[in-house]
Amino acid sequence: EAGVTQFPSHSVIEKGQTVTLRCDPISGHDNLYWYRRVMGKEIKFLLHFVKESKQDESGMPNNRFLAERTGGTYSTLKVQPAELEDSGVYFCASSQETSGSVQETQYFGPGTRLLVL
């Protein structure tokens, strides 16, 4: 079974440009998460999709970040316009259906390394 995949693996862009990251979750997983690790800091939650709906977007830093999950399959995270502080590693994770307040195991992708110059 294929794991969580992310594309691209690396992206180097200039400040002010737009970048779109893609995540393909494990097949059949309803839940999809985006996390980010800024250099020297901990991995931080950005948002959580259940199928195509945003369940929790409390970690999104500002309105330059737009996440979508059309059709409840893959997800994209767009940063527009990118700023220097957006540099970091963006991880996607997925899990099966949520069961009330039971924590489901999240499976992580390899991450997209974003560098904004």
Added chain:
Amino acid sequence: QKEVEQDPGPLSVPEGAIVSLNCTYSNSAFQYFMWYRQYSRKGPELLMYTYSSGNKEDGRFTAQVDKSSKYISLFIRDSQPSDSATYLCAMSDGFQKLVFGTGTRLLVSP
């Protein structure tokens, strides 16, 4: 103050040593506690998952949770060079959002 504190290391040990990795946390709502292992340029991989207080053992790995002290540990017995990685503690209140520590880099020398 961070919700989860974890010593970044690096922690260097010889092969065969017992390794102890720890995290403390401040949010008493956390009920689920996880340890992830991350190799360089890879994503975090779940090692251990524990609900509430207590111990859990899986092969060479033992996870301990002490909710009264807000302290969790991961022990690795008979450490191997292949255990060299960054170990991340993560926790949640059950509503899926994971809160991570910064990770501890472990180096096991042959």
